[in-house]
Amino acid sequence: MTFDGSRALIVGDYLTPKTGRFAGQLGPWSDVVRAVGIAPRSLLMKVIFLLFGVAWLAAAAAFQRRRPGSARVLAVLAVLTLWYLPIGTLTSALVLVGLSRSRSL
Numbered sequence: 512m513t514f515d516g517s518r519a520l521i522v523g524d525y526l527t528p529k530t531g532r533f534a535g536q537l538g539p540w541s542d543v544v545r546a547v548g549i550a551p552r553s554l555l556m557k558v559i560f561l562l563f564g565v566a567w568l569a570a571a572a573a574f575q576r577r578r579p580g581s582a583r584v585l586a587v588l589a590v591l592t593l594w595y596l597p598i599g600t601l602t603s604a605l606v607l608v609g610l611s612r613s614r615s616l
Contacts, residue, residue, distance in 0.1 A: 512560050512561070512563045512564030512567065512595070512599070513561060513564025513565055513567070513568060514526075514564070515560055515564075516557055516558070516559070516560030516561030516562075516563070516564055517561050517564075519552075519557040519560065520554075520557050520558070520561060524552065525537060525552070525557075525560075537551050537552075538596060538597065538598070539596040539597060540594060540595045540596045540599065543594045543596060544556060544594070563588070563591075563592060563595075566588055567588055567592075570584045570585045570588055571585070582610055582613075585606055585610060586606075586607060586610055588603075589602075589603035589604075589606040589607045589610075590603070590607070
């Protein structure tokens with residue numbers, strides 16, 4: 512998300528397939544954000560992508576360093592990222608399962 516959000520802010524658009532059936536199309540997440548009234552290619556959504564990505568990286572680094580509360584922050588980010596179909600949903604689910612199994616919460 513950090514890469515794609517920053518790329519979209521710098522270059523003007525997200526990374527999308529160049530050829531094939533899905534050329535130029537965003538993933539299924541775009542339907543979710545459109546349904547709540549946010550244009551997927553808007554400046555707001557690009558900033559949201561960047562901020563989510565930076566938050567994930569910071570939370571993962573804090574968790575790796577065993578900072579107090581970092582597992583809860585990761586859990587909150589995972590829940591808040593479930594909308595990012597399909598990659599974010601799968602990653603978030605795996606993080607939540609991993610955290611619950613490690614009893615880090």
